[in-house]
Amino acid sequence: MNNLRPILLVEDNINDVELTLAALQQNNVANEVIVARHGGEALDFLYRRGTHEQRKEGNPVVVFLDMKMPKVDGLEVLHKMKNDDQLKMIPVVMLTSSREEADLVKSYKYGVNAYVVKPVGFEQFTEAIRQLGMFWAVLNEPPPNGH
């Protein structure tokens, strides 16, 4: 198991943050959820710099990444992560409203591990989050820390 490493949720929309957290909570995913409100903050957390300079060592078990964010967007975060030897092994799930083919293609080109379109219905949304949390935080064996 993974000693409950945290989930990193990168989402600019406060409503989506709240709904995602509620969905995770409803489904009893026990991992701590770190919320980054834009791409820059996510990178700060991953590189342990800026406001996250003091955080505990170790990578998140999975990153739930929103595509469309101001300034540094999801694709850019993904691109940076997958080009970094320290970060490239962290599973990244694109969690987005966009079904655009161009976004899909780009994400997979950059090396995304999963691409999930957020359903409009909350039930389906909750179900999607449950499955994601279940798979990535519980079932899936993440790469060992420090590699």
Next chain:
Amino acid sequence: MTVIMLTSGAVLLLTCLAFIAFEVITLRKGMVDGLMTRSEIIGVNSTASLAFQNTSDAADVLAALKTDPQVIDACIYDENGHVFAQFPSNVAASAFPSALTGTGFHYTSSSLAVYRPIIQDGHALGTVYIESNLSPLTRRYHAYALLALAVIIASTILAYLMSRVLQNQISQPILALSETARAISRKRDFSVRAVKYSNDEAGALTDAFNEMLAEIQKLSSTLEQRVEERTAQLEAVNKELEAFSYSVSHDLRAPLRHIDGFVDMLRKTSQDSIGASGKRYLDIISGAAKRMGALIDDLLVFSRMGRSEMRRTTVNTDSLVAECISEMAQDLQGRAIEWDISPMPEVNADRPMLKQVWVNLISNAVKYSRDRSPAKIVIRSREAGPKEWEFSVKDNGAGFDMQYAGKLFGVFQRLHQNEEFEGTGIGLANVRRIILRHGGKTWAEGKIGEGAAFFFTLPKAN
């Protein structure tokens, strides 16, 4: 060139024939005249011998003929028509024709014979007869034939050489022109010009050709420019449209998700305080949000159908239809449907798009016939003219009023209440758009309570 050679050959041949014919006539006449003169001389010289019945004198006169190798034989008849003297002396008297009178001549195939009376003081003493062979004539004939042949051969060679020169002068510029024209249509390069060889008619043709090329070049360059401008405009519009649909897809869906999410949370956290009607309102709100989400999704698919590039391949219609039906397994559960599907032709189409068409039409037939047991769905194809296939999907379901047939294929147009049959009303709009992009037509026939039939055509592959 062949024409030139034939004409000159024919003219020469006719000229030679006419010339030879004229010569033959002249020669024959000349020969007759010559022999006549000779026979007259002999007649004059032999009057005395005839008058005195002196045969040996007459024979001597005739013997003078031996200087002429052409003379075969000759004789003098007395006034009674008997041979009086002859040349040469060893010929039998019976070899000469008997009883010749008057003046005359006759030709045989190898000889000419002349005869004329010997007259003294108006009294006929006898007749001279000379027969000569035709060797001078034959020699002349041979000479003429040889000459004519030589002339014809020489002039044919001359005509050939001249037509070669002519051909080079006329054909070369024309061949060069056609080569240039071919090169232009092959490379589509209108800047090429034909080479001018001379200042004659061919040169004028080359000039006209080059002027035309300049005109075409001008036209095509302005056309290209206009096409480029239009393409740029279209690209800009298309980009704008893409940005629009992207933001629709992303930004409009998020608030809907929030509405539904927070309604759900409200429902859970305030279950006791909101009451029955409050709960109903919340259901309506989240139902509306979900429906709007579905509409947005459908609209996006519809706009993508119009924009995305078509990748045509050969599509096996039979297996495509079978695939569509097997993927509908969930909708078919608990249904009694009689399928009647005839074998169908292969078509040239974008497979994913064509699949959308079949999925929409078949799922419509399944949906609108759900009150029937058994439902009957008939899928057919037929040749509609030499260039098209026609396909149809027919059901025995709810049907529709033909009055509204034109509205069926509009975006978000529905002929049924949502409570009656669910759906957004985008399916048939997609069908029409896809079939239109493939160069086909769509239409529908129906009767309320009896069923509906949907038709579309696709052009045959080549």
